Amino acid sequence: MPEIAIIIPHYNDVVRLERCLCALQENDLSGCEILVVDNASTQSLTKVQEKFPDIRFVTEPEKGAAAARNRGVQETSAPCLMFIDADCVAAPDWVTVGRSVADKADLIGGRVEVFDETPPPRSGAEAFEAVFAFDFRHYIEAQGFSGTGNLITRRDVFEDVGPFRGGVSEDTDWSFRATDKGYQLIYEDRLRVGHPSRQDWPALRTKWRRLTQEQFGLKVQGPKTRLLWVIKALAMPLSAIAHLPKVLRSPKLTTAGDRWRAAVTLIRLRLLRMVWMLRQAVGLDI
Structure with a gap:
């Protein structure tokens, strides 16, 4: 049985998904199962699937990242769950750090570093996001929730808390439900992923x-x-x-x-x- 399930929701973002999977390949993936849950994209995933034959792809017809993540948990068996988004880029030691800190708390969120996908000068949106976007330390330590683009938890915690709910801010909602049940949420700065800024x-x-x-x-x-x-x-x-x-x-x-x-x-x-x-x-x- 694998130790870690890495769950990636995806919808119509094939270029970034391929980049995400390439970054994960630089990690030590021993004991990991990786699952891409696609929300019935209209873009073809054939080339990506051919490039990554060891990664499982399933289709979840219900729209939304919440439904995709729930399906990912159902389709995997590992006791440790690591969530990352298809447009994120994991650091080369993301999985290694995840293994080392998984026992420190019930929910662990990490650092999300914003990067630009366009050359300088920055647009107003890119400059704004560089300052304000994805401050996971503040989310976790001041507001009490973690985003799901860089999150570790255990399967038994997820089963007790219940699935992500669509139609609301699912990561905020799920974090609050977990901490209301007494589960501990912490921030781990070494657990790093990158996320592109909004371009305009x-x-x-x-x-x-x-x-x-x-x-x-x-x-x-x-x-x-x-x-x-x-x-x-x-x-x-x-x-x-x-x-x-x-x-x-x-x-x-x-x-x-x-x-x-x-x-x-x-x-x-x-x-x-x-x-x-x-x-x-x-x-x-x-």
Whole structure:
């Protein structure tokens, strides 16, 4: 029986999936089973499957990464579960570090390093993501959840907590359900993967629209939480002002142009999120 199941949800991102699998091949995969769960992509996976004959591919017709990850757990047997996304690039020691830290806690999230897929200069979206995207240490240590693009847990924990739920922020929801049951979540900085930044405003807008919809479904359950949602919405412009120093001082932005474009994107996005959240609060679509 394998020790570790590496589960990768995928939908219509074949180029990045191939890059993800190539990076995993640089790891020590002894005792590992790797499963790609495809959400019935319209792009052909034939060439990728031929290139990686030792990796299993299954199709999950229910759309969404939550359903794909659940299917991945069902299709594998290893006691340790490592989750990574198809657009992520694992460090060469990702599996080795995973093995070494798996017994430290029930849920372990790692570092996600943002990288650009386009040449300089950065767009506003890329500059914004360089500063704000995928801060897993903050997610775990301050907010109490881990993203599933770089997550380790045990099969017995997953079976006790239950499957990921679609239609909400599934990683946040699942982390909260796990910690509510008393399971320990920690951050491990040595557990590293890379993730590409969103390249432009439409891609960044799509990401945050989805996150806003998921967070509303997760957090707004009645009049009291709806009122709190309105208050949070009205605070969005103030949060943009509060975060401007972080943009201007970030070592991840090396030019004045990057800092300017990141600042403009920060303000633009927070104002848009305010509008979206207020629309949600009165029952309108965003």
